Amino acid sequence: MKPPEAVRPVVVGRSESQGEYPHERLESQVRSYCRSFPAVFDKAEGCRLYDVDGREYLDFFAGAGALNYGHNAPRISRAMVDYVRGNGVMHSLDMATRAKEAFLSKFESVILRPRKLDYRLQFVGPTGTNGIEAALKLARMVKKRRNVIAFTNSYHGLTAGSLAVTAGESYRNEYYDSAADVTFMPYDGFLGDDVNTVDYARKLILGKSTGVDQPAAIVVETIQAEGGVNVASAAWLRSLDELCRDCGALLIVDDIQVGCGRTGEFFSFELPGIAPDIVVLSKSISGSGQPMSIVLLKPHLDEWEPGQHTSTFRGNNLAFITATTALEYWESPLFSAEIHGRGEHLAAMLEQLCTSFPDLETRVRGRGMLFGVEIANAAIAQSTSRAAFRRGLLIELCGPEDNVLKVLPPIVTETDDLTAGVRILQQSIAEVAGMTPTREI
Structure with a gap:
């Protein structure tokens, strides 16, 4: 997203002699979220953040999807502290450790086996873009093809390979971005609700003399979070999976932001009932x-030679400990239903929000605990994000026009807090649009 206009925070730590805050003086201009949310944060718990002045904020941002279980979930924090106090191994590259063995066993028993999924796990560098890089590299190596199909409004990361399959205009630059060996196709709904864009892609990929090289892989987000919370239908995803089988391409699902329970199921592709060849998880x-x-x-794709794709920080044992503990949530058959219940409540509140401003062109879309509130007037959307922050709510913008408020609270957020956050949104829209809601939330 393009950050909203910065508002100077009132915080401790400012240099009186230089008239600047340390991050303004020392940190690169590339910094972004500290401009969107101008405060110095100090503590966090659950769905709340606190700044150095003690001000409380509801968090509808959740670390851009990295904090699905909230800030400092007690059971996860306890496991982390106990591991550190016990002098557990912190860094191990890809050597075997007790922490890694425990994670692998738990992931197999709690996630893979109940879903009848058969995958090998490859630990890559610390962020999602590292996973995308490895997935693209492996697909090209296995299929012995160069081309990759990606989609309009996609976001997969900002290193060279992942940026090449990212369509977001604000991230691309002709001097450092190369779209060679990548073909972009229209995402579901991009050409209108009455156009099946998989059929369009099928004609170009399987037809003769179309100018589209046979792809090694098709990489897709089941929900384009950064792209505007665009939700692909289950039927569209199944058609895409079938196209991959027909053209001999691997299906790569980027579940970095919308996986790990965000949509209600652990994987976002469970609803359409597909089993991608490669899945990338992070956040x-x-x-x-x-x-x-x-x-x-999938095991038959594991053609890596030992050490062929490495990373110094692929053995973060503290992450293994917390990940293993987080998987305990999924041992309960009720957990997924609870997420769906919260999501239904949130969806109802957001629909009520939009209908309370009949003169404002708005639209709600999403699934599980991820929603986008599109406001046709981009200036109002952007001002609403800033006004919400002033009222104590963190919510970011997304979409190619930065006119979609991305509602991304922790998936464990209670319904009262969800209602409180939407109420702040309503108050913020009323303030910046100069409108009185027909019904207060």
Whole structure:
């Protein structure tokens, strides 16, 4: 997202002699979220953040999806503290450790086996973009093809390979971005609700003399969070999976932001009932905000030679500890239903929000605990994000026009807090649009 206009925070730590805050003086201009949310944060618990002045904020941002279980979930924090106090191994590259063995066993028993999924796990560098890089590299190596199909409004990361399959205009630059060996196709709904864009892609990929090289892989987000909370239908995803089988391409699902329970199920692709060839997980896989990224690959694709794709920080044992603990949530058959219940409540509140401003062109879309509130007037959307922050709510913008408020609270947020956050949104829209809601939330 393009950050909203910065508002100077009132915080401790400012240099009186230089008239600047340390991060303004020392940190690169590339910094972003500290401009959107201008405060110095100090503590956090559950769905709340507190700044150095003691001000409380509701968090509808959740670390851009890295904090699905909230800030400092008690059971996760206890496991982390106990591990550190016990002098547990912190860094191990890809050597075997008790922490890694425990995570692998828990992931197999709680996530893979109940879903009848058969994947090998590859630990890569600490962030999602590292997982995308590994997935693209492996697909090209296995299929012995160069081309990759990606989609309009996609976001997969900002290192060279992942940026090449990212469509977001604000991230691309002709001087450092190369779209060679990548073909972009229209995402579900991009050409209108009455156009099946998989059929369009099928004609270009399987037809003769279309100018589209046979792809090694098709990489897709089941919900384009950064792209505007665009939700692909289950039927569209199943058609895409079928296209991959027909053209011999691997299906790569980027579940970095919308996986790990965000949609109500652990994987976002469970609803359409597909089993991708490769899955990339990061953000909330650690359960704690600890850096961690993994690639799931079907066993027959595991053609890596030992050491062929490495990373110094692929053995973050503290992340293994917190990830193993987070998986305990999924041992309960009720957990998924609870997420769906909260999501239904949130959806109802957001629909009520939009209908309370009949003169404002708005639209709600999403699934599980991820929603986008699109406001046709981008200036109002952007001002609403800033006004919400002043009222104590963190919520970011997304979409190509930065006119979609991305509602991304922790998936464990209670309904009273969800209602309180939407109430702040309503008050913020009323303030910036100069409108009185027909019904207060």
